[in-house]
Amino acid sequence: MTGAESILQTAAAAGVKICFANPGTTELDFVGALDKVPQIRPVLGLFEGVCTGAADGYGRITEKPALTLLHLGPGFANGIANLHNARRGRTPILNLIGEHTTWLRPHDPHLNMDIASLAGTVSDWHREISAAETASSDTAEALAASLYGQVATLIVPADHQSAAPPTETISQVDFSFQSPDEDVLAHAVTMIGEAKRPALILGHRALRREGLAAAAQIQAKTDCALLMTTFPAYFDAGAGLPILQRIPYFPGQARKLLARYDAFLMAGASEPSAFFGYAGGITSYLPDKAPCLRLDTRKQNTAVVLEELSSLLGPDVGPAELRRLLSQCAVPDLPAGPLNARNMCQAIAALQPEGCIVVEEGISSGASSYDYVPCLKPYCQLTLTGGAIGMGMPLALGAALAAPDRRVIDIQADGSAMYTLQALWSQAREKTNVVTVICSNRKYFTIELESLRAGNTAPGKAAKSLLTLDQPALDWVNLSRGMGVPATSVNTTEAFIRAFRAALAEPGPYLIEVVLE
């Protein structure tokens, strides 16, 4: 068994089922080994950002790591932006990077780069394998690290991939969450007791069904408010769950919301603060002097921490009492009128099927989708965790492969889509059930808004040229068909409703270009 095979066998033994790959000459032993480890399905991406974004989407749905297989420093660099989103979203991922054969590196071959420095910027854990003998144990350690919601990266020199060590032991992954911290939870109980208007800020694992159930009990017992982070990796949504208020993006709105509360407990979330450094110098969004406490660490299971806190706050309330706190199904009517972002989001909300996965990278155009979250049929939504645009189409690919029986809807800004449009080809090749809704406003509208907010109310020709996507307008129907995904373009609300309904009714990928007013 070669080093490459032992790495894949270790991953397969740990339950890894998929590898998003764009290999080159220094990954050929991995390519050959994939033929010998059929438990792991290789999926080709035609750009590395597709592979890393797909691994992020897969990990968000399954909470299990996918592999990526990337070529040297430049290949890995192409995947960094979406790994940044994965790291911010705490998605488990294991990147495998082929590195030059060790004895060639002193000669600085032309693709040579400082891969460890690149890997360090987006990996919570990274290591270069020093021999084929340790390939399996290094892999097991990397996988264990990933399971805490971390990006792990193994750099594997080509000679260690091809070497066949005499022993063939496959290491087991040794992973478990740490127990909740009793002192922290006792402190939390005191804080809630002393506060007049406590709020619980939920992020990450707290936004999955189990965490939300515990949060609902805490709310029932303490009357605390439930808030959610602005850009969570994943949240379970729809009727029957507690109603969470999302912390707004812009500082003024966020601070206004948070000023209502006088104590903050955070689960799967850190202190909410500004995304950019706006004039006025706002950093934290929390009101001054309000006590705040982080309930969990990265190594604890946030849902378990919330359950423990709930039990410290008293016996659970019964289903009938709980029900009055939970959201009711109230799907909106189909919209009529002009085809703007609001009507587009309303139509999607009205038509999206139960159990679907909504990927939201609509940026300015997707904002109003959050208005419908509590009142729809149960589904889940994935958002742009790290702000590195170009996440949506790869994420939808990975999510669809993780849940082939569910429908994936990608609400996708046009400017962001252009970063990783190659994902459409993989969606076509893998026959994924993804409906991509391109929000075609033909500008970087968020940046235009930020520019206005910064006081640049009369941009000149140069500035305008950098904020608009027209001249020429992108033709998303051609782009999509060019990669094998059937597509249509619509410019009325009625046509969008028709096209979206039809797309949901058919298997396989489809793209709708929504030309927004």
Next chain:
Amino acid sequence: MTGAESILQTAAAAGVKICFANPGTTELDFVGALDKVPQIRPVLGLFEGVCTGAADGYGRITEKPALTLLHLGPGFANGIANLHNARRGRTPILNLIGEHTTWLRPHDPHLNMDIASLAGTVSDWHREISAAETASSDTAEALAASLYGQVATLIVPADHQSAAPPTETISQVDFSFQSPDEDVLAHAVTMIGEAKRPALILGHRALRREGLAAAAQIQAKTDCALLMTTFPAYFDAGAGLPILQRIPYFPGQARKLLARYDAFLMAGASEPSAFFGYAGGITSYLPDKAPCLRLDTRKQNTAVVLEELSSLLGPDVGPAELRRLLSQCAVPDLPAGPLNARNMCQAIAALQPEGCIVVEEGISSGASSYDYVPCLKPYCQLTLTGGAIGMGMPLALGAALAAPDRRVIDIQADGSAMYTLQALWSQAREKTNVVTVICSNRKYFTIELESLRAGNTAPGKAAKSLLTLDQPALDWVNLSRGMGVPATSVNTTEAFIRAFRAALAEPGPYLIEVVLE
């Protein structure tokens, strides 16, 4: 004058004329400042790899730095692959990266990354600006560094972009090449005298007209062989120049060529060695014990070094004597027969106009273009310096903007093209005279070849799925039109000749998909 304006004014005063940009919220002061510094033309790329590759193409043609303007760590990371090529090709570039406002960074905003670590992997020089006051002097220093053929990177926090220091001095760029090293050149004269079959390996600046003229004189005086590096950033080519033999890519062929010589002088080139670590352990391509000497350093002008060496070797030979060493024009006939890579390259060679710029990222399909180099009408060719694929279409964009009166021909592998296909949109928007020839073999053929060479003669289903670009086939006509570039697809040699002739006759960009046998 703000920090952002002082940076752009400093660049403009140094002759910088263009900025390839994909800005975000942390670059808004630069965006606004571009309206106030009209000497610098902003060109929008819809993906950062387009911006960095275009800056590389621009710098290769002009030998002057272009600016890039990139958004934080993820945006810069997207540009790394093509910066790697630029660094390997020693192209002058100045990257400007907007960074978060200094006082927000302790709060780790969601786009926060370790930009300095990213920058260090592809920059010969990088610095974070510490105050608006030093923005101009830092910029002048960065530009001076870039002029040695280096990638320079300035990280500019948003608060230093917007701050307006009381003094408004614009720093001048202090740059000059160092003189040739007389001891090294004396040693070179001795080496040539003692060698039976000396060879001069030329790379980088040695491959431009002045360097080649000096090399021709050295050849005339010493009867040394002239070789060129495998992947130079730029070489002047065509009739009337000395005939250079290109060092082959594969180790066996390279070592066979170099075994003919017993001493090696290198100008603008380092010791030729293997691109990958193949079985057999070949590193250097030079024969054992053959003396080798690098004539120049990065801080010297290679052409001047060659001229000085030539003068040490005796008086220049006259034009008549020189002429017998120089290549003659002998444009090949138009090909007939099947549409394969060889016939495609022959047709391009037969039809390419004098003074054109050929960008060669054909990978396996472009190899035979080198057969025609010496016998064509004068032109220049740019190659894939660093092996990071996805260079060609952005490079062609930048080269066309650097030389708007010249025709750019991009011989472009399909797999590589998919990495940065967004460059087509910028080609359309800027109305560049680029003809893109997509070599559509629908596979990663070079990796397939490398796999065969490594002994994997019977790849299984998994391996095959990672090396082929079919199922579905990419439709380049749709992809190109989707970004505003007119296009056609051909599958006979006659149709290709017709389409290529027509494309050369019309201004603006055009794409031809060559479906190869």
